Amino acid sequence: MFQAQYHTTRPLTTAHLAQTMTLLSLTTEELREQIESEISTNPALELVEERRCPTCHRLIPEHGVCPVCSIPANPASEEPVVFLSPRDEFIPKKDYVDEVVDDEPYATEGEELPTYVLRQIAPDLAKEQRGIAAFLLTHLDEDGFLTTSVFEVAKYLHVMPGEVEKIKHLIQRADPVGVGSSNPQEALLVQLEVLGETGPVPQLAERIVREGMDELSRHQYPELAHRFGEPTRLIVEAAHFISENLNPFPGRSHWGDMRQPAQESVQVYHQPDVIISYLNDDPHRPLVVEIIMPLNGTLQVNPMFKQAVHQADAEKKLDLKADLEKASLFVKCLQQRNHTMERLLSRVVGLQRDYILFGEKYLRPVTRAQISRELEVHESTISRAVANKAVQMPNRRIVPLSSFFDRSLNVRTVLKEIIEGESKPYSDADLVDLLAEHGFEVARRTVAKYRSIEGILPAHLRKAVAQHP
DNA sequence: CTATGGCACGGATT
DNA sequence: AATCCGTGCCATAG
Incomplete structure (x- = not known):
């Protein structure tokens, strides 16, 4: 052998x-x-x-x-x-998608998302159901929310609302999970449901999303604890789980994006390879x-x-x-x-095990050249093998294979965390020191670059945390 | 004087 | 060979 x-x-x-x-x-x-x-x-x-x-x-x-x-x-x-x-069977035949998408003209921006979702669910749908799915998917805004209601769609297409509801639910469960919901709350609930099928989910998470969205977005955990008659510790735990694992805007990639509406970087979705x-x-x-x-x-x-x-x-x-x-x-x-x-x-x-299991913070800076030496192949071989490939992680997130070689993703993640939890806005120079404490040596100028990549405003423009789902 | 963004250079990536 | 990314230097805004 x-x-x-x-x-x-x-x-x-x-x-x-x-x-x-x-x-x-x-x-x-x-x-x-x-x-x-x-x-x-x-x-x-x-x-x-x-x-x-x-x-x-x-x-x-x-x-x-x-x-x-x-x-x-x-x-x-x-x-x-x-x-x-x-x-x-993993990848639906291409014709499935082209056939349906073609008869519904779609706004040029964000064309990736509807096609991507349709690819996933097309094999599970009968022919007439695909029409409904295509219609729903062409009425998404850039956050991945439905801009119309199930009832209207049913009326317009002359089908039973129940049928539309069924397909909407199917869409919601596709990746990115929660897409096609009517609002952030609905998206979060679907994500909880899906996560709950594969791993443990804090019991309180669902109740918080159902009844305490306001408080959640304002981080008013003591109020929630009082209203629910539960210990604050559990509330905080659940809230942390929610912000770590769920995304109220399925059309966007991360929580942080909500601060900067003018983000031009539209996520391109792939089937995992x-x-x-x-x-x-x-x-x-x-x-x-x-x-x-x-x-x-x-x-x-x-x-x-x-x-x-x-x-x-x-x-x-x-x-x-x-x-x-x-x-x-x-x-x-x-x-x-x-x-x-x-x-x-x-x-x-093997190298990035911690990244895969515990998240971006633990990404190790690995270069393609390094791997190519270990594998005794030319570095361009690795470059080609890595380019344009998508990997599905154990937590069902899909990331580009090239992210395994991103030298700065871990720094950026820690940077985001520091800014998330800041009590007063730190300047870029402050952030350099704080990052150094976490073991990241970066130049002041680079912090500024990372901020702009993550869509985080400069210190003097980000006073209080104004999260508004 | 401090904080930040623009431009350009060198090394890595494609 | 062309392009991207981190960084240093400098101009500008507050």
């Missing part, structure tokens, strides 16, 4: 190298297109049928054991388990890393075709042989791509 992998690791020709590079830089969806076009033009390629693991029902490669079930219960090593996860999760969503089990393959099977050179080449006339033989060459090259490149991705992810997840 090792020998086989070693063999495919070495680029044999420049063509091999070039194609591997190209494949590396593709996202899962682009890879699907590439593979499909390759299969349809080259008869020597063959997609071997899917096979499912008898115990966990995951799709697994033709040759090999189920990567999940073969994980020991209590692995001694810290290394994460990385494997390819061939699943076809890699999923990191606890095995069976159980925090006591090890982390598993799935690299999504857009196929429900394994690609290989068709052995029948090989035979056919031998028996063909001399005339045709040349053509067929060319196909054969191309096919085997493609398969090799694909293997190489996957192998590189596996090694990359294994290393990166």
Whole structure:
């Protein structure tokens, strides 16, 4: 097994190298297109049928054991388990989306969000339901809220309000969770509901959101504690959970954005190309890393075709042989791509374990060059592999893979926290000192840059905290 | 005099 | 080779 992998690791020709590079830089969806076009033009390629693991029902490669079930219960090593996860159903076919989105013209700004959401839910919808979904999604504002009501939509489309409500709920549960809600409160409730299915949620969180939005936004925890007859400690705990894990404006990426309405940076959403999760969503089990393959099977050179080449006339033989060459090259490149991705992810997840588990504050500054040396590949290889890829974290957030290499994200997060909790506005110079206490050495000028990136106003303009959901 | 934003340079990234 | 990012220097606003 090792020998086989070693063999495919070495680029044999420049063509091999070039194609591997190209494949590396593709996202899962682009890879699907590439593979499909390759299969349809080259008869020597063959997609071997899917096979499912008898115990966990995951799709697994033709040759090999189920990567999940073969994980020991209590692995001694810290290394994460990385494997390819061939699943076809994960990414909805493109036509699904184009078909519906086209007949509803949508304002140019924020076009990413509706399409992104529709992609996720399209497979679960019947044809006429997709029309309703598309209509709803075209009536979102930049915060991800519905600008119309369920009742109006039902009237306009001549369908039952219940039907519209059902689809709205489906949209709300898609990523970003809470999108398509009518207001921040509704968004938060949906997020609580979804989070509650996978992990622990403070009991009081829901009640606070339902009954105490005003106090929550003003940080008046003692009032809440009194009204609910609960200890303040629990209220604060729940409030902290809410501000850490929920987002009242699903269309935006973070809480901090609400201060600066003129934020031009619109988040672009992606399908994840890699999923990191606890095995069976159980925090006591090890982390598993799935690299999504857009196929429900394994690609290989068709052995029948090989035979056919031998028996063909001399005339045709040349053509067929060319196909054969191309096919085997493609398969090799694909293997190489996957192998590189596996090694990359294994290393990166190992290094950034704290970031993945505990958040941006714990991101370690890792450079692409460093990884490339450790993996003994060219740094441009890593660059390509990292670019344009999205990773789903155990908490269901989707972040770009490049964020694992962001040298300043941890500093910016701590900076935000300091400013969130400030009693009087700190100047940039003050912030330099405060950051130094947290172990971050940055220049004064850089603090200013980070502020503007995060959309935080300069000290003299941010007096009191005026949060207004 | 202090706090902040603009411009430009050098190193890293693509 | 082109582009992005952190930082130093300097001008400007308060």
